[in-house]
Amino acid sequence: MRRALDLALRGPAGGANPQVGCVLLAPGGAVLAEGWHRGAGTPHAEADALAKVPEGAAAGATAVVTLEPCDHTGRTGPCSVALVEAGVARVVFAHRDANPLAAGGADRLRAAGVxxxxxxxxxxxxEVNERWATAIRRGRPWVTAKWASSLDGRVAAADGSSRWITGPQARLDVHRRRAAHGAVVVGTGTVIADDPALTARDAVGRLLPHQPVPVVVGRREPVEGAAVRTHPRPLLRVPGHDPRAALDAIVAAGLTTAFLEGGPTLVSAFLAADLVDEVLVYLAPTLLGGDRLATLDLGVPTIGAQRRLAVREVHRLGDDLLVVARPHGAPGSGDPSGSPDPGTPSSHSEGS
Known part of the structure; x- marks a missing residue:
């Protein structure tokens, strides 16, 4: 199963489908074939592995799969049927499918004598598919909010300059995490102020294999020469300033995760609406002072209403620290119509 999990991670994250790996074992235990899912519309992991063996070679085999084989016909046929027809005698899987439309493969297999x-x-x-499964259950994308700030919580100097608060290791980590999401979201203010490319790149600037879809939220259109318009994935524009409308557009694009990189206005709108599942804060050992804070009004009138976070990880990245936290015990959702316009120019995208 550990090998199957390694294979699963080769597939793209943040799309409509989960990351799944499969290992086919002969009756004697030898590996017959391996497979993994490469994204929506491509063969599922089980079908990918079965396609690599001659017809009849999987008879009596064991399929080790990271997720319950699907029992659904969509762009591809059900894996449960493919395994039965191939003569697989035993299926070992890690956990049930969170998608009710695709679940049920285990029952079909058992009914067929597998x-x-x-x-x-x-x-x-x-854990591999936590974000995907959560998105399926909630009916909206998993949202990761990220910002980089000084130790005193500022995201820019008094003149608005913000490049660079953090060092190269932190910025490289941002790109790696960008690539693990289906969409990267900013406001038009960030596009105007910083002209970010919103691509995911390695240490020497080369594009990583998986690129998130760039999403720009706000009333103003990015100018024709904006770097985001040269992104390898088509730009998704969300007019207005409703965070829920942005998430609906991301779902409609077939994506299940969003990496929120806008500035304080955009991030605060999502936080105030209780639409953030994870927070990444890159802290640089510097002090800036002034009023350019990482977040704006979150609807916290008293200390008793503070939005507590549970710290899950802390990483040292060169001179900087990364704190990974998740909300818990947060107050009820706010009204997104009353949130500030995330298109206002008070933002920056640290990874660019």
Whole structure:
């Protein structure tokens, strides 16, 4: 199963489908084939592995899969049927499919006489697809909000300049995490102020294999020569300033995760609406002072209403620190119509 999990991670993250890996084992235990899902519309992991063996070679085999084989016909056929037709005798999978439209493969396999074992490395497999599964259950993308600030919580100097607060290791980490999401979201203020490319790049500036879809939220159109218009993925424009409308547009594009890189206005609008699932704060050992804070009004009138976060990880990145936290015990959702316009020029995109 650990090998299947490694294979699953080769597939793109943040799309409409989960990351899934499969290993086919001969009755004697030898590996017959390996497969993984490469994105919506491509063969699922089980079908990918089965296609790599001659017809009849999978008879009596064991399929080790990170997710319950699907029982749904969409762009591809159900993996449960493919495994039965191939003569696979045993299926071992990590955890059940969170998508009710695709679940049920285990029951079909058992009904066809295939031995089924579930729950192997379930926690590790669930972590691989945590964002996808959460998005399926909630009906909206998983949202990661990211900002870089000084130790005193400022994201820019008094004149608005913000490049660079953090060092190269922190910025490289931003690009890696960008690539792990389906969409990267900024406001038009960030586009105007910083002209970010919003691509995911390596240490020497080369594009990473997976690129998030650039999403620009706000009333103003990016100018024709804006760097975001040269992004390898088509630009998704969301007019207005409703965070929920932005998430609806991302869902409609077939994406399940969003990396929120806008400035304080955009980030605060999502936070105030309780639409953030994870917060990444890159802290640089510097002081800036002034009024350019990382967040604006979050609807916290008293200390008793503060929005508590649970710290999950802390990483040292050169001279900088990365704090990964998730909201818990947050107050009720605010009215997005009363949130500030994320298109106002009070933002920056640290990874650019």
């Amino acid at each position: 031995a089924v074992e579930e729950g192997v490395l379930a926690a590790e497999a669930a």
